[in-house]
Amino acid sequence: MARYQVLVSFKNGIFDPAGATAYKQLKGNYIGLTNIATGKSLIVEGDLSLEDVKEMCESVLTNPVLEDYEISELRG
């Protein structure tokens, strides 16, 4: 059985209101802070190949107009 993590983030140039609000709240406290971005993480488990997970991402799990994604296989 394989275990995959899918990290979904907004594409460059898309306004991320939750990230922007977090950044605005914290930038006064951390001088080095330059940006905060939100996204989501999905864990996909099963007898699946990397291709299967990619197919899921392309069809339902992410929207190519808005989001980029990265799949990594989790071990152990």
Added chain:
Amino acid sequence: MRFGIIRFSGSTGEHDVAQALLSLGHEFDFIWYTETSAEVDALILPGGYSYGDYIRPGAFAAHAPVMELVREFANTGKPVLGIGNGFQILCEAGILPGAFLPNKDLKHMAVLLPMRVDASCDWLDLEIGEVLPLPVSHSFGNYYCDAETLAKLQADERIVLRHSNDFGETDEEALNGSLDNIAAICNEGRNVLGLMAHIELAVEPINSLPYGVYFFDAVEKGAAS
């Protein structure tokens, strides 16, 4: 002339549409999301929620079997109307371009918003420049598409409604952050209209000004021609 109101798993707005059609004297059938054919002349994808709006609004509904029927209607020039969540579903299914982001201030908006008529679609013929105050209720009303798609929408005059102020001015960004203040667009064939406004809540004077009547009557006229 019969309307078909699609019911997805977990649809919440279908009875509001049914109530509006009843009060306007239109005939309709509900169409369950597993159906792939129906004896109707126009389709309505209702607003509210579907599938809990999990992952993204419309993400799962866009893959329901009934979308085969929606595509058939879209491709053969029959009227298709997507309201709110229905608009999001049409975008997720690729029948309309673009996608929806959370409102820019992350708040759910349930208000009357003025919208300016900027174009007509096949069956809808409103006066260009007219400002209609229409009810919205959305958390994901922030329309987005890439620059190339936006240029095409503008060039083809497919942006049917824009968020504006009461005087029809669109200088300020829409309250939900929508790109180019987009509130409604149609497809290339101009028979599929997606709009964020809940026109089904604007047919009886007790709710709001009954501008929604124009839209449902226009669908009926369009389906007949």
